[in-house]
Amino acid sequence: MNPIDRRGLLRAVGLGAVGAAAAACAGRGRAAPAASSPGPASPPPSPSPPPGPSATATASTPAPMPLLPADLPFQVSSGPRDSSKVALTFHGQGSADIAEALLAEAASAGARVTVLAVGTWLDDQPQMARRILDAGHELGNHTLSHGNLAAMGADAAYAEIAGCAERLERLTGSKGRWLRPSQTEYCTPTVMAQARRAGYEHCLGYDVDSLDYTDPGPTAIHRNVMDRIRPGSVVSLHFGHRGTVLALPAILQDLEARGLRAVTASELFG
Template identity: 60%
Template sequence: MSGRRTPVARRGALRTAAGGVLAGAWAVGCAPDGTPHTPSREVRHGESTPSAESTPSTESTASTPSAQKAHGAVRPAAAPRRFPGQPVQIEHGPRGRPRVALTFHGQGDPTLARAVLGAAERAGARLTVLAVGSWLDQNPGMARRILDGGHDLGNHTQSHLDINAMDETRAYEEITGCARRLRRLTGSIGTWFRPSRAQHATPLVQDLARRAGYPHVLSYDVDSLDFTSPGVAAVTRKVAGELRNGSVVSLHFGYRDTVAALPLLLTEIDRRQLRAVTTTELLT
């Protein structure tokens, strides 16, 4: 990754980021077993935000040329690619290289999402964001913000429901619905697909993802459990205790604990002489 800061400069930037934690709304998380979790907020886990195709949004859906013009052209996103030697469902990258991938489930207060992206960029880190389609409907500018920061952008289903429990038709629509939004906003269906409300996709969902154009399903081997709102220390301790070469870490936008913990995690990553890179770079 070009332009990487020295450890001293990075730690200074991380301390600055840690002091700028923003308060905000709580987002919907993904329990690894699909069990709903209900944070203290009006929208409960498992409720889907109405699609902008049927409900007007406070922001343009960017689904028309005029809307796209209003938000500015998004640089084309990378398309999905096949990684020879990797399984259909990827949990981690090569263990022999000092790299890790921090992956974020893209939903929740966009102010907190921007705080996460900014903290990562100040530290020279790049992330992988798996966006929920209905979130992109309401916040189409986030697609541009993510890509302009040099991060991966992928698909986390349209409605963020338990995709493994759906029948074939409905599950496929969840995948392709989000893919259509990504294509309208970025020119690509996104670099990755991750199932909603589950760490692993069922064989059926894996097949449907391939049919939709995603050669791999992106899982993870380190779960931060930040969606349970356990506190900054608990999030930091959980990730730091399991992190190693090639790890793919599951985190979420929209949680204040996560925003506060990220600078601490990046400092720990730097101390171990690891690099936080996109999942694409992790596997390349």
């Protein structure tokens, strides 16, 4: 039995019944500018004591994040190609059980990830915000309700971005560094302007799409990632999909075999 099937069956037993799958984040845009060379980095965040079940505004002060190069473009989709780092980024939505299973797989491999959270998901699962950060991962903004951000007017786009930012700040003390627009890969000029208005300096795209939101099965997800990934890649994955849980152990194992290390987006670019 291959690693996906063996680990997947074991994990499937632990998952039990799962929630509905997260909405797809499909869409393509214009090619993004290449990222700049990395700058100096600060020490990684230190874990904080976990909050109570309500996960309200009693969050601790966020630890410093790695510094980013001053000339890093607003839109970034991949990091330095001469490094051994890659960023696995997850669209945060769906069942808490699946989110916990994915975080457990990352922890077992010593991987750090970036979760771009949907605001309404944080309303439903407020404890996940500190859970992600306290495990050494990174949290960012994937809009309030996961609408088609590129099709919205300026005020509606701002409300989507600012609404999620408010929830992130209330739950963790920080609105996060990265915005990933929903239902589109790149920030349009309108979205860029409203992101800056909401305090975001960078839009995080990706150069590897796992297509896991289409539920093609763990073998296809693994193949979609490993056929395209290379040093500096940013990979798009999703919470809320059982196949992603089953595919992740083999993805992490193969990254290690290739000498690649999964880090947060800030660690990749910083």
